[in-house]
Amino acid sequence: MQFSEDALKFINLGINSEIAAYVFYKHAGAIVKEKGLQDTLHKLAHDEKGHFLSLEDLYDRNVRSEMWAPYKDILNKEGLPDIDELVQETHKELLSRIGGISTKRDVLEMALMLEKEAFTLFSEGAAKMKDPELKKVFDFLTGFEKVHVLLIEKELAAL
Numbered sequence: 001m002q003f004s005e006d007a008l009k010f011i012n013l014g015i016n017s018e019i020a021a022y023v024f025y026k027h028a029g030a031i032v033k034e035k036g037l038q039d040t041l042h043k044l045a046h047d048e049k050g051h052f053l054s055l056e057d058l059y060d061r062n063v064r065s066e067m068w069a070p071y072k073d074i075l076n077k078e079g080l081p082d083i084d085e086l087v088q089e090t091h092k093e094l095l096s097r098i099g100g101i102s103t104k105r106d107v108l109e110m111a112l113m114l115e116k117e118a119f120t121l122f123s124e125g126a127a128k129m130k131d132p133e134l135k136k137v138f139d140f141l142t143g144f145e146k147v148h149v150l151l152i153e154k155e156l157a158a159l
Contacts, residue, residue, distance in 0.1 A: 003062060007134050010125030011059050017121055018052035021114050028107055037104050044148060051141055058137060105159055112152045119145040
């Protein structure tokens with residue numbers, strides 16, 4: 001399949017976003033002390049890793065560039081991969097703040113911001129896709145990010 005420039009842009013942005021969110025949730029989960037919040041952050045990290053692997057597989061099956069770094073091989077291993085150089089500026093700023101957070105609300109508000117950004121990215125990607133198969137991928141990811149937004153909003157409402 002030949003990807004359009006828009007498709008490649010959104011696939012790459014999605015890959016970077018999912019890796020950055022994964023790193024954020026892994027770091028946050030290691031820092032917070034509350035078991036319930038740790039479980040939520042670990043679930044979110046697991047989901048983001050799955051999204052990344054799906055997007056990278058899509059890219060790999062259709063583009064197969066020799067310049068493509070096989071991050072999926074790294075992310076298939078246990079533990080936190082050393083990929084901080086891929087973390088976007090927004091995520092770097094959040095990671096720098098997470099060490100100083102003191103409340104569950106602070107962590108959840110950061111997570112909500114990440115999920116809303118991903119939701120917007122994938123919604124925009126879905127709207128721009130002309131290929132029905134790619135549109136399905138972005139629609140699926142949009143729906144999944146919406147579930148994350150609702151999960152975090154529910155956690156915030158319970159505080």
